Amino acid sequence: MSFDAPVENPHRRLPSVDVLLQQMPDALACWGRQQVTVALREELAEIRAQISRDEAPEIDVESIQGKVSARLTRNNSATLKPVINLSGTVLHTNLGRASLPREALDAVVAVAATPSNLEFELETGVRGDRESHIEALVCELTGAEAATAVNNNAAAVLLVLNTLALNREVPVSRGELVEIGGSFRIPEVMQRAGCTLVEVGATNRTHLKDFAKAINSDTALLMKVHASNYQLTGFTSTVPEAELAQLAHEHQMPFVIDLGSGNLVDFTRLGLPPEPTAAEAIALGADLITFSGDKLLGGPQAGLIAGRRDLIAQIKTNPLKRALRLDKMTLAALAEVLKLYRDPDSLVQRLPTLRQLTRSRDDIAAQAERLLPAVKKSLAPAFSVVLAECSSQIGSGALPVETLPSTALKITPCSGADADARQLAQALRLLPLPVIGRLHKTSLWLDLRCLEQEREFIEQLGGLRI
Ligand SMILES: *Cc1c(COP(=O)(O)O)cnc(C)c1O
Numbered sequence: 001m002s003f004d005a006p007v008e009n010p011h012r013r014l015p016s017v018d019v020l021l022q023q024m025p026d027a028l029a030c031w032g033r034q035q036v037t038v039a040l041r042e043e044l045a046e047i048r049a050q051i052s053r054d055e056a057p058e059i060d061v062e063s064i065q066g067k068v069s070a071r072l073t074r075n076n077s078a079t080l081k082p083v084i085n086l087s088g089t090v091l092h093t094n095l096g097r098a099s100l101p102r103e104a105l106d107a108v109v110a111v112a113a114t115p116s117n118l119e120f121e122l123e124t125g126v127r128g129d130r131e132s133h134i135e136a137l138v139c140e141l142t143g144a145e146a147a148t149a150v151n152n153n154a155a156a157v158l159l160v161l162n163t164l165a166l167n168r169e170v171p172v173s174r175g176e177l178v179e180i181g182g183s184f185r186i187p188e189v190m191q192r193a194g195c196t197l198v199e200v201g202a203t204n205r206t207h208l209k210d211f212a213k214a215i216n217s218d219t220a221l222l223m224k225v226h227a228s229n230y231q232l233t234g235f236t237s238t239v240p241e242a243e244l245a246q247l248a249h250e251h252q253m254p255f256v257i258d259l260g261s262g263n264l265v266d267f268t269r270l271g272l273p274p275e276p277t278a279a280e281a282i283a284l285g286a287d288l289i290t291f292s293g294d295k296l297l298g299g300p301q302a303g304l305i306a307g308r309r310d311l312i313a314q315i316k317t318n319p320l321k322r323a324l325r326l327d328k329m330t331l332a333a334l335a336e337v338l339k340l341y342r343d344p345d346s347l348v349q350r351l352p353t354l355r356q357l358t359r360s361r362d363d364i365a366a367q368a369e370r371l372l373p374a375v376k377k378s379l380a381p382a383f384s385v386v387l388a389e390c391s392s393q394i395g396s397g398a399l400p401v402e403t404l405p406s407t408a409l410k411i412t413p414c415s416g417a418d419a420d421a422r423q424l425a426q427a428l429r430l431l432p433l434p435v436i437g438r439l440h441k442t443s444l445w446l447d448l449r450c451l452e453q454e455r456e457f458i459e460q461l462g463g464l465r466i
Helices: 017-022 025-031 033-052 061-076 102-113 135-142 153-164 186-193 208-214 241-250 278-283 309-316 319-324 328-340 344-350 352-357 361-379 418-429 454-463
Strands: 089-091 146-150 169-173 196-200 222-225 255-260 288-292 303-307 383-395 398-413 438-440 443-447
Touching (some): 017 061, 025 061, 033 061, 089 352, 135 146, 135 278, 135 303, 135 328, 146 319, 153 186, 153 255, 153 303, 153 319, 169 186, 169 208, 186 196, 196 208, 208 241, 222 241, 241 255, 255 278, 278 288, 303 309, 328 344, 344 352, 361 383, 361 398, 361 454, 383 443, 418 438, 418 443
Parallel strands (some): 089 383, 169 196, 255 288
Antiparallel strands (some): 146 303, 288 303, 383 398, 398 443, 438 443
């Protein structure tokens, strides 16, 4: 028989939920009884599991309370949050594409916080059209007679085809049967829209006569898809828009262009690579164009459809339109972004997307020089940091082969190990304001083109866990 002191069962010493609750008035005030109780139970369950595994967790009231508070903070922190995009891709789909200008943000807050005249005419007191807030602006900026807007450009393409080509044929060049990241593929969208794709021409070359041969009594419209995220080079030939428009019109059918990005200003005027504008497409004879709101246009996620009044009227009465329509916050933001285009001279400064795309190489290089000492200091001695010339991509499938000269902080682990570069990339992603860079070989590249929060970027480097 042993006379050792009896070993106290540690489970017994665990404070009860009630005792802990009583001693956490701050947490109760902040998170409410229900959440705190759940978090306490979860924490206690974890401690019991640790005890059963013969680990020795701290079980005093204070340390349990600390863990519960941390758990509550973690549970309630936003999963969707701002990041600093130093990836080198300006319009990064995974990072939310275009950033909105101040004017658009203010408009969103204003209409979201209170009732608004979304579908209500203040002068007459009768029901209004939610698109009245943007239609005239789109027409003014594109030269179209009428316009409508939906959730994104994929929805715009779907709606146009479903309205104008249901159970009918649509010839498209084999060189334009594109896939736009994720799951948007022209052939599959056409099928879901209820129309039959008729492939014409060859992958590299399509001629007007290919389209002419494909037209029959079942043909609903002719369509051109702007080759947004790839480029055909070499022995290639595409049919110019004006010729396709003429052919469609000879057969009394509409000519539709999916522009993809569809920008509203002459890019060459801004020193950017040329990209057809929406107004040019209308002028070349397109009866309808579709384009994104959050690519080169620099607005909120939306799909715009502009063109002939009778066709837009038909589209607006398609029951699918209701399922794809824009909400008030997006409409408010879109209207303000479109208004900025009325003053092309101030546009580049006011619209973040164009501001970032047109930032000069010198300006970026000067910022890089400014940041280098602080970044070097916070990463020494494990990493070396140098300035390196790099090429920013425009992104979102816009202008796929054109790049913009930029400067990056090129960070290389002194160990030369890949894993250390990857670990640094993760540590930067886990900062309060996550920093997203690009790994290339054994270095992490931070392209500074889109760095507008310079102070926040520097201030949080002290908290980097490497
Ligand atoms: C990006 C793109 C789409 C899809 O637009 P979303 O706004 O992303 O839905 C469709 N067609 C083309 C040619 C595109 O470039």
